[in-house]
Amino acid sequence: MRQFLRAKGQHPDAIVFFRLGDFYEMFYEDAVRAAGILDIALTSRGTDPDGNKIPMAGVPHHAAAGYLAGLLRHGEKVAICEQMAESSSARGVVPREVVRVVTPGLCLEPDALDARAENFLVAATQDGGVAALELSTGTLRACVLELGPQWVGELVRLDPAEVLVESGARELEALCKQCLPKSALRSVGLPPDAQRLNEWLSAEQAAELSSKAPAARAASLVLDYAKKHKADSPIHAATLYAAGDRLVLDDAAVRNLELVRTLDGERRGSLLHLLDDTKTAMGARALRARLLAPLTDLERIRRRHDAVELFFADARSRDQARARLAEIGDIERLSVRTAVGLANPRDLGVIRNSLASAAALHRGLSARPGSALDDSMASLEGVDLCTDVLDLLQAALVDEPPAIERQGGIFADGHLAELDELRTLSTTAKDILLDLERRERKRTGIGSLKIKFTRVFGYYIEITKSKLDAVPDDYVRKQTIANGERFITTELAELQDRILHADERSRALESAAFADLRKAIGEQAPRLHRLARVIAAIDTSATLAEVAQRRGYVRPDIDSSRTLFLEDSRHPTVECFAAKDGFVPNTIELDPEATRFMLLTGPNMS
Template sequence: MSTTTPLMRQYLEIKADYEDAILFFRLGDFYEMFMDDAVLASRVLGITLTSRNKGDADAIPLCGVPYHSSQGYIAKLIAEGHKVAICEQVEDPKAAKGIVKREVVKVVTPGLVTDTDTLEPKENNYLLAIAGQDSGYGISHIDITTGEFRVTQVETLAQVESELGSLRPREVLLNENESGRAIKKQIDSLLDGLMCSFLPEWSFEPDYVREQLCSFFGVSGLESFGCQELPAALQAASGVLFYLQQTQKGELRHIRPLQTYHTRSFMVLDESTRRNLELTATLLDGKKRGSLLGVLDRTVTAMGGRTLRHWIHYPLIDRDQILARQAAVAELVDESLQRIELIEALDGVYDLERLNSKIAMASANAKDLSALRSSLEKLPKLDDLLMPFGSTCLKEIRSRIDLLPELVELLDRAIVDDPPFVLRDGGIIKDGYNEELDELRTISREGKGWIAGLEQEEKERSGISSLKVKYNKVFGYFIEITRRHLDRIPEDYQRKQTLSNAERFITPRLKEYEAKVLGAEERMIDLEFNLFQEIRLTAATESRRIQQSAEALAELDALLSLADLAHERNYVAPQIDDSGIIRIEAGRHPVVEGMPLKEAFVPNDVHLDLEKNQLLIITGPNMAGKSTFMRQVALITLMAQLGSFVPAESARIGVVDRIFTRVGASDNLARGQSTFMVEMNETANILRHATSRSLIILDEIGRGTSTFDGISIAWAVAEYLHDNAQVAAKTLFATHYHELTDLALTRGRIKNYNVAVKEWNDQIIFLRKIVSGGASRSYGIQVGRLAGLPDTVISRAKEILRNLEAGEFIRAGEPRLGGSEKSPKKPENTQLSLFNTGLEDAFRARLESIDLSNTTPLEAMNILDDLKKLL
């Protein structure tokens, strides 16, 4: 270091404290990067890599980006999983003695992005910390762009995984000790693509944790936060604050008081269920369009969109809270004109949560304050529109809307209507706001007019009509005269510069006024900047009030979204109770019914309870609609517990504590698990955690292994769900194993249903209707024909199917499955077969599967036809 320049010594000293980050080192109008940082940044950003002392043996790699367009470059580095330390000049270069003082003012990481232009408006950007103790796991998350700061404590790692699925953080913090590293190893597949940072073990010590939290919030105890008896939760929250203070050097006054929540207060949705039900993203491409959120989200503000997304991930289980939200939706549905007016009034309200955060962190520009003003100006109309509503929820929302009249008046008086983006360009503050600024502006305006008048005077005095008074940043104001008129210049002209075809002069009078004008402009820009900072600081002191209004407007926007959708699609208010009953009449899938389908969507009924209809076995061919039906039951239940109306003619929803789904599967190569292992893991999770208040969706259990193994597992799972009183959850169980329909003969709460189809000329027509009774066939070959299998394959499949239906082996011991009319005949084996299953067994099995009490005449005719075909 002793051989480097003073500038590089300064760089190396600062870089030593931020070895894990790319250092953006401010030099004038650029952020420069050196050495390894430069090599890495040039590759990621696609910018030119050059060097300092180019050509020398000690040349230093160098690259840079303009500071005014740096956000895009920073966002790209963050997206690639890097941290960026922003090092600014913290003193005026004009006043500096020697090297300009520089400091890192903040570190940008994936979980601490503050540039809202690079974030999804309707999604939170969470930083999350996990702490493990004997008492459980603490989970704390913060969105620095909104100030939301929450914490919980859970008992199992599965619950940690569930929270990770709900919150989808961009960055995770862990203790660097053995416990923290063990947690990371256990949930490593869920952390794929996330930045993980380890914090020093001492920062999780109990004494430090309590001191840290009390100091940050200015309290003497943690009782008001409701987590004083949750040691792991306290550790996680303290870890978040520790990391914030290490990376953010400015004010954090917008961070809300720590909010403790309990997962048991909400419906539990594991990652598999969120994925299978496509709550916020589709399975196919991960897009919002085509998901439940894509249907429900009609919010007009970014903060409303984030609130609605949160509601979907955290459905309510408290009946009173559900009904309170539902009553608000109902009132907004009924009052259509007021609803439309409220939506129009909300439309155009900027993201107050993120504006507030930028103001509190002193990163807001004049455009942001202008957006704050225009948003706050809409509040009185919203307040008036809400006045007639009587539901508890809407009245409470109105009570939380703070009109902030003093702040609105200040911003209206101080900030111009269309301010520039760059603060140092001036033109931010309105005339009449500050007397000194007005005087300086007068001098500037009059000075420019005076100089224009001076040019005319000098033309007349000298008789040179081409004389010009000009200005540049190097020489200031000067008089320019072409060479052909040099013999006519007045005696008091002082030569300043010689050009190829002209000369530049100054006069004592011109320089005197120049000092006055330019001095005024410089003072004017500095004064405007200082006035703006004072106004921004005043707005920052109202952070809590702005935040409160933002939360209220976000909830209102989410409720309006649900009401607008309910009105347009004729949704109904479900009956909510604790009965354990789910009864839906003419239910519809909220996403599928809105798709451009070739055929009209067919509604279906369902009745589930804990007495006679606990487990419904659903059979029928592929593509007939079994999965759509089961998913729509789950989605209607979830929507009801959001407080939303639902797509049905009527619905009664007994509150459920969890929704489980086992729908399809794929290999999990990251965990080294096959399709069948994934299926069994998910099934085991359901059997371990389901309760009698849960709703379970099972689709094709056991299909990932051999037929006999699959049937055995599916049968045993169904029995367990029925017979085990602690796990006797309401269940929809779709299967192609028709043998399972026999369960209804011996289990009182198991019922058979199937998706009706119609056969016509060896073709099938899907009727999409769920009817009582088990399906007699799977129609797999007909579905194969619809999919375009060659005719020869279809014909051979039919032949094999006839062989199967007649019994597995022929008398000679040859597998009947492989038999064919074209097969060469083999001499008869004299040894008797152990698998002599003949026509009688096939008839007997088919007859035993018939539920006469639930068989319609049409179904009886179909059964007789099947039996005849066996002959």
Template sequence: MGQNYTIREKFQLEIGLEIIGILSHVSYMTPMFKQYMAIKEEYPDAILLFRMGDFYEMFFEDAEEASRILDITLTSRNREKDQKVPMCGVPAHSADPYISKLVKAGKKVAICEQVEDPKKAKGLVKREVIRVLTPGLITEEEGLTPNANNYLLAINPGKKRTEPWGLSYMDLSTGEFRLTDLKDKEECLEEIFRLEPAELLLPEEIEAEPIFEPFLNDLHRIFPKLFTTRRPFQLFKKERAERTLVEHFKVKGLEGFGINTLNKAIGAAGALLLYAKETQKAGLSHIEPPRAYHLHEFLIIDEASKRNLELVSNNIDGGRTNTLLSILDQTLTPMGGRLLKRWILYPLIDPLKINRRLDAVEFLCTEHKVFDLIRSSLKRVHDLERLLSRAVIGTINPRELLALRESLSAIPEIKEVLSNLKDPKAHTLVAIEKGLNSLKSLRDLLSNAIREDAPQLIRDGRIIKKGFNQELDEIIELQENAKGFIAEIEARERERTQIPNLKIGFNKVFGYYLEVTKTHKDKVPQDYIRKQTLVNAERYITQELKELEEKILSAQERRITLEQKLFDEIKQSVVDQREKLQENARLLAKLDCLQSLSAVAQKHSYKRPIVSDGDEITLKKMRHPVIENVIGKDTFVPNDIHLDDDKEQFIIITGPNMAGKSTVLRSTALNVLMAQMGSFVPCEYAAIGIVDRIFTRVGATDYLSRGQSTFMVEMSETANILHNATPKSLVILDEIGRGTSTYDGLAIAWAVSEELLKIGGKGVKTLFATHYHELTRLENDFDRVKNLSVAVKEWGEEIIFLYTLKKGPANKSYGIHVAALAGIPGSVVERAQEFLEKIENSNSAEIKSKKKRPIQMSLPFECPERCLKLKKVGERIQTIDINNTTPLEALNFLAMLKGELKSE
């Protein structure tokens, strides 16, 4: 065509032409279908839910796709003709579950509503798309997890290696809006992995730039099903983005938000906000001003550590069972649950902030009455953040307003409990009390306005209480006392006309009427209007009767209309208090997290850690919070760990499999993390010097599904540690090099260990569990290296794991014993024992031989006999003059070398 189209334009063109091609053959092209086509052309990549009366209808490919996903009947329009249009539909009043199911299936959904009253419309009812829903734009309860955020995240990549990457994320369902600049794509990827967004927003040109290919490959490998939306690159430019932010938040500049220096992040934030505004067709006044955050303010947990330590999801089914989050989460509100997850993923590094949290947790652990009252009140608090967002977007229902009222009624109780606290440890709790706003006027409004038995749907009516609005009261009274009003008019007219048998009747043709027998016809007043003559009677109407009839017959419709109007006014009153409601939600979430950590500490007998800027980590009678919970505290065997920068910086732990090495490693990392998030820890005593990062190389999970082997994962994670660890970090290594040959693996493990001892000129605190017993010799070369091993008791031919650490290296690996414990058949175990004895005898002979002919080795451990043979071959090859050797001579030489190797 000779024109350059954007991705969106090409897609619109292809889909639009396809639909037009179908409809060009349809002889019954109605005005409704023309309207549908015009709207569909604007949203070609979305399933369009087209409102028709009480249903949302879908047509063509949308109907075929939706019917499969929703498992609903696919029918067709114009059944009697050959040209049929596939269609399906869902009830509008109960569409939310269907919409959520479509979105969870990875579909974009456009909601097209009738935006004018069909009764008042001249011709075709006007329709418009009022919302577009994607995984990152869901606000309906059915599509959300209560205690997890639903992040929409935007990336503004740096095109040069030295240029930072901008990142911004928003939770439309809560109003949270944050941004940060990151130093490179690796840091950006780590943040994406930590946040686990529901949807990612990228500049559409990113796929055309070769420099971004590694980033996209890593992203798709880790998140193969992540819903991704492309937007024009110019929307990510700082000038355009800054204009979007300034206009939305009605400010002159971004300096007041403290984000004006985050150039790349501003681009991401502006693109993100514009996307939300365009798709939601609403003001989005609940979106908080963008808040900057910086990774250097938190303990960094990379994707590998998050996964290996099973912080918020387990490695079996991806759920939260048997995770650190499942142990620590005793929150009572959805906001608290979401915040606690953030505390786990973003532990603090400022000892002052950490100790303030610890003070509050300790206070609640000792003041049981305060603790119990807080929990009792928090149980009545609903999801203030998401209730507010639905009020702003316009989807809140009457029952959710009742939930909001109940939540507000709990705040005075909480303030009263916290108002008289004098203990210095209650400083954080006192600050929460001062920040909470009871919002008495809003609470009273909701109490006076919304009926206790209000339905979920506004269309059902019966929402507003009697006494709230005089006009509504009259309508309600009219509905409830219609017969009484008719009887009253009937009695009054009998008395006025002196017609004793006058009566009021009703039919569908005339409505209400006055009936008078012909014997009293001469008594009929002049204001009566005759409507019908019968054999023995006449029927009349009066102006009063017609007005009453109109009121009675239209009462239900007028009641619903008025209740809708009043409901909208009440909803606006909620929106008007959005800033105070958001602050209440934030403070209640914080209070909920503190009481949760206190509840866990009391339940599991955790102890307060001593947190400082020091360089030592001391954990006495340390336990693993999750494993202890699974097997029971009485069964779990605790251990002691001490790390410092002078004498015990690098701990090598040896011992058999299944003896508890990995548990010790993970326990150490989890105890440090818990301490720095402000939690008590499963130890009898804990002193934690602040750690800036936790690195873990744990487990041997094969990532074939991600295109990576076990060894590749090991090396990638190890490389990340060596590039990013600092002397303030904590490194947890559970084997290195098992995915390659023994000697390659040992060489790599030795070199990595030496490098970790040199990082930053000081070394890094490291726990290294290994089966390479040769590594224990590092203790002879470095004063900071110490050997520990897991104690094992031998009993005859059996072994008993004691799960306790002892000084010194292990003297055996006990691999065959472990194999027997794991259920390997006895015949196989016996055969393995025979091979082991042969190998040990062979090694013994090699040692004696080496004593007769000492050899200089380049490695810090013994080289096997095979190395010597290869060394000799190498020496012979060095003597060959390649330039003066014919091909035939070269082949003969190789044959000779091969023979020598065989003869040896």
């Protein structure tokens, strides 16, 4: 209990998941709070100094992710206190330490994250700095905004899971409560030397963010909060952006246009639900981000349209690309889990398979006949496919790696010579013992010599009384029995140790080797992240082309004029979800030099 109280003292505002064997236990007020939220049994364990029963609640270790997600949805922090040694090898009380603190905005557990949406921790300062950290993808972005509609619109667009407001900023807190009712809100003080970012970022990244002091302070606030909660995930991309680079959509526009959710809060029926036929989680997140932050630069818009048109015009390439994309896992988030040491063998297997499919995707797209739209695929030129990472994983892992590293069975035959020897010993122990028995019979001339095994004495050589005079000098007597003697030799003792501990040693060897492999792959996380972004862009373009072909959409002509002309236009979501008898197309023309105003009326208008 002292260990629990020490962990709780270090993280008083968090629910402590205290590892006891196969369970995470919670005590005192943590247990009461968690039992109410998770609807689990509240029991007790022992008594406190005053004789009162200590409340206790627990969840199975193997199913903890689901319970963790439930607590995060209620805005709770959870401190994970793990056993730092195996109970079988520890002397006295097993040491335990808090290894990380999970919050709604600092989460790497797949079961607690929406794979198709970003999970932001946002910090806001009184001088207009806004920083958004996406821990699971290793990205940080920051900007400077005036307090007002644009500031509110940006936070609504980010839709953060958790918001940090600089201490004393009452107005910001009030706005956050109003426009982000579902986000966990915390008031946090700025760290000392708030503009020093080199501790967390590269010199280049820090210099870019430091060029805008409010943005640098917001970034320091969010990074310092992450560090205090032991969320030391690497930052692959840190950028300073201007809100003017995108079309600013305020809270009312996002809600009433039903871009990502309907007015009832459901995803089904929204524009995102209609368009999102992406094949990868990375593509889904990229598409959502595009809908919430439309570009304003004409050239960039046209390049995106070119990429969509390329896939629209070439159905065969589109189908082949989407088939390959469906084989690619979420390497963006898996690379972060690998870098922080949370990835399991199955995760590395997903990265391996995804890299193989990414290489096949690249070959297929590179083999297309040339067209005037090839510039839209410029990201494929010189893309780093991480072939060395793929080669390492293909050589190391079995076809279907296990989810738990302690189970063994991670590495392919031939990858580790010592592991191969242990496996051979474990599977062919009977043949090895028979071979030794034959050699000892030949050496001693005792035809009745037998090698046997008992749980108490282990392996031994049994010699009958009539043959005891032929026993060699190197035989060591182990036990006398009614009809003879039991002996042991140095070779048999060594063989016994190897056989009895082969499985244990092989699991320990695989566990250590897997930690080394995971570290090596984690060091390549920035490269995997860059490849993931390229894949996301391809997936988004191919998906929009697929939806356009399926629903009969056309490419718009975009220019810098103020004229809007829509011929036989159809409202996408109304046509799909509400127009049971078919949608009647409408033609609309608005021109500053002609029709500048239009009044729309209907049966529900007043």
